[in-house]
Amino acid sequence: MTEPTDDLQVWCAGEDWCPVTSTATLIGKKWHPVIVQRLLANGPLGFNALQDEVGGISSKVLSEVLDDLEEKRLVDREIVNEKPVRVEYSLTDLGKSLEPVIEAMTEWGKEHLSEASDRDGSIA
16 A cells, blocks of 8 residues: 655646646635635634635635635645534645745735836825
């Protein structure tokens, strides 16, 4: 029996550009890195708490994104047997391993992004 691994099988294995493409595929959608970042910062969260932390995301979209992240083995979904029963989301070890990537994205954004402004330089 082989040991379970966090390695992801990818179609482009062996190509020098494959690591970038594969990572972008995992977290390249609008809400994916935000959810990973919030779970890194806060630890496990219930659905409503996660939605509050993300802000601006509908329940439908959050549910779809969480399903996708769970399918990609980045997020774990656990049913907590309390009354009422609730669901809690946390990062898997694979998801947690994205921390340096998310931190680098955050730092790059802080350094290079600013609020949109109109032509006269005022904030829109």
